[in-house]
Amino acid sequence: MVRTTPHERPLTTAEPLYWRIATQLLGELRDGTIPPGERLPGERQLAGHFGVSRETVRQALEVLRSSGLVATDRRGSHASLPGLPVEAPTAVAFPIGARATGPGAVDRAAVAWELPSPEHAEALGVDPHRPTLVHRHESTGADGRARRTAVTTFSAVALAEVVELARYRDRADGSGAAELRRAYDWMRRAGLTLHHRDAITRLPGGSSVRVTRRSHDQYGRPLEITDLVVDAHQDALVYEFTVPAAG
Structure with missing residues (x-):
């Protein structure tokens, strides 16, 4: 059986919700929002980010794990896409000064x-x-x-x-x-x-x-x-x- 991954399988309205979330998460991994090697946000955060349940996020992560795109160890789940090593971010965040400070922002x-x-x-x-x-x-x-x-x-x-x-x-x-x-x-x-x-x-x-x-x-x-x-x-x-x- 040939293994498929979200970026290889066409997205249709018949796709399960967890597959759509896996595809969206893969896009964020590929565009560098979560660089290779960095820990992914927790299931609760991802559920809020995508507006779905934690169970749907859990199923989406399993899709990516089975495709070798996400690895999980004692420290949590990490992006395992091939790519440039993680660099130290610049001191200049984008957008400039747009984030409110303090807890609960x-x-x-x-x-x-x-x-x-x-x-x-x-x-x-x-x-x-x-x-x-x-x-x-x-x-x-x-x-x-x-x-x-x-x-x-x-x-x-x-x-x-x-x-x-x-x-x-x-x-x-x-x-x-x-x-x-x-x-x-x-x-x-x-x-x-x-x-x-x-x-x-x-x-x-x-x-x-x-x-x-x-x-x-x-x-x-x-x-x-x-x-x-x-x-x-x-x-x-x-x-x-x-x-x-x-x-």
């Missing part, structure tokens, strides 16, 4: 393939009438306060150079959760030296500030622009720094 993120805003299109030098990858992130503290929202638009260069980002095109419908925390690491792994320019300005009529990050590579090509809005009490500030490419 709640993060929500999604990606969509849509038209960029005119401001972002101009900053990236892309056609405002052609869709691209847009990431939205929202974070709130445990008490519902300290809300932060971030909108990121990626350039055609980023999608062409960074395979992990390009893979989101076919599943960027704006509804599913999408964690791009390692986006800057993916860019570095693709051989890009990242230069960030962050401008912080106070918004009129309140204590909120906007942080606008523009990133380009060693050739001056724009990669992404992020607008983060957060409550703060500080004057405008602009600073620049560079994150070297991996290797």
